[in-house]
Each structure stands twice: as C-alpha cells, then as structure tokens.
Amino acid sequence: MAAINILIDEEKIQKRVEELANQIMEDYKGDDLVFICILKGSIFFTVDLAKKIDNNVHLEFMKVSSYGENTVSSGQVELELDLKSSIEGKDVIVIEDIVDTGHTLKYILEYLKVRNPKTLKLCALLDKKERREVEVKVDYVGFEIPNKFVIGYGLDANECYRNLPYVGYLE
C-alpha cells in the first residue's frame, strides 16, 4: 500500500471547521439555512460543519459527476442526483469538498441560481487555486492547498480513503 503523507491533520481540520461555523453564524444571525451537500466528497465536512452551527440547518444533497478520467476534470458536468425540496426564497450554502478547476461548482451555481434562492453562497473545505480554469467566487474556504491530489476526510482515490479523519496525499 502506498504511504500517505498528512497534509492537514484532524485537529487542524476541526479547528478550522469551527471557525467557519462561527463565521457563518455571524453572517446569518439566527436565520434558517439550507446546506446542499455535494456527494460524496463533502459528506464528512457537511456533517461536522452543521453540528457546530446553532441555526436550523436543513440538509439537501446533490450528486454531480464530471466525465473523463478520475483525477482529471474534463469540464463537462452531469447531474446524477437532484434536490428533493424547493430552495426558493431560502438562504442556501453549497458545501463542497474541494474546488479544483472550478467547473463543478460553476455548473452547480448556475443550476441553483434559476431556482431562486434568497441567497446563495459557496463553502469549500479545500481550494486548489492554481488549478482554476473558470472563475468561481467561493465565500468560505477552509484551506488553500498546493496542487497535489489529496485524499481523506471525504475525498477519495477510486472510492478509497474517504474515511480518513485527516487530509493527506499519496507518495
């Protein structure tokens, strides 16, 4: 098995998630929120973040996939699982594991905008800024990371390593 290098350990992740939760509570005061968890990668992040927030948090799920090779985003995005409830007039935050080229979030944003939420923001645990191909405004970012293929805390390599409590990369 390949050795895993830890990039962001569990304690650091949890501390940053708490900071993001506090920032979100500050921004939305006591308003109800809708978190849209983008499956599967952001499931751990969504759960941890939601648990640290005092507001009512309604959970919705979407799944999208990009065509092409596993580790390379092709820019073509396909919707695999749609929302089950209306987001019209709601304060919505999209929760994503990582922003890489930006194609996935751009697609999701455009898809959600026309459903007329009251507000629509993006929150991503990780940002690989140097890989960006299309511009997306990410309102809440956990960590900016270097251009490495990372795994753990929801992120996978061929469906493996999602349940690691830290973010790492393979040798």
Ligand code: IMP
């Ligand atoms: P984008 O469309 O290029 O921004 O890609 C975003 C999606 O690609 C993420 O939601 C992940 O599922 C996947 N992805 C991008 N970089 C990584 C990585 O380093 N490790 C695991 N998955 C990644």
Ligand code: MG
């Ligand atoms: Mg993902």
